[in-house]
Amino acid sequence: xxxxxxxxxxxxxxxxxxxxxxxxxxxxxxxxxxxxxxxxxxxxxxxxxxxxxxxxxxxxxxxxxxxxxxxxxxxxxxxxxxxxxxxxxxxxx
Numbered sequence: 184x185x186x187x188x189x190x191x192x193x194x195x196x197x198x199x200x201x202x203x204x205x206x207x208x209x210x211x212x213x214x215x216x217x218x219x220x221x222x223x224x225x226x227x228x229x230x231x232x233x234x235x236x237x238x239x240x241x242x243x244x245x246x247x248x249x250x251x252x253x254x255x256x257x258x259x260x261x262x263x264x265x266x267x268x269x270x271x272x273x274x275x276x
Contacts, residue, residue, distance in 0.1 A: 187241045191256035194224055194239050203228040207241075207258065209249055209272040216242055220272070222249045246272065 191207065198205035203226045210221045222241040225234035243249050253260070258275040 187252045188255050190239065190241070191224075191253060191258070194237075195256065195258075198226055201229070203231075204276075206234060207253055207275040208234075209246070209253075209275070210270045211246075211272050213270050219244055220246050220249055222253065222275070 195205050206225050206227070207222045208225060210216075210223065212219065213221055215221075219242045221243075224237045224239035226237055227234045241249060241252060250260075253275045260273045260275050263271050263273055
């Protein structure tokens with residue numbers, strides 16, 4: 184799946200069909216991608232209260248393309264929380 188908007192929308196729908204909550208966390212140059220911003224999908228629900236990372240990621244060299252992709256997918260950003268890792272920019276639901 185090459186279109187990142189289609190990826191996000193498909194994964195959101197698939198997770199919902201399984202009764203899971205799918206969230207996308209945006210990271211600022213994480214260790215595994217030190218030269219990029221990364222949106223990584225997590226799932227929680229059905230006895231899994233803590234979000235579990237999935238293999239779904241979107242990589243960009245600038246933050247704005249990730250914002251555009253997630254917004255075009257119908258998601259809403261939540262600001263980072265005080266206890267979040269320093270690399271976390273925000274979470275999208």
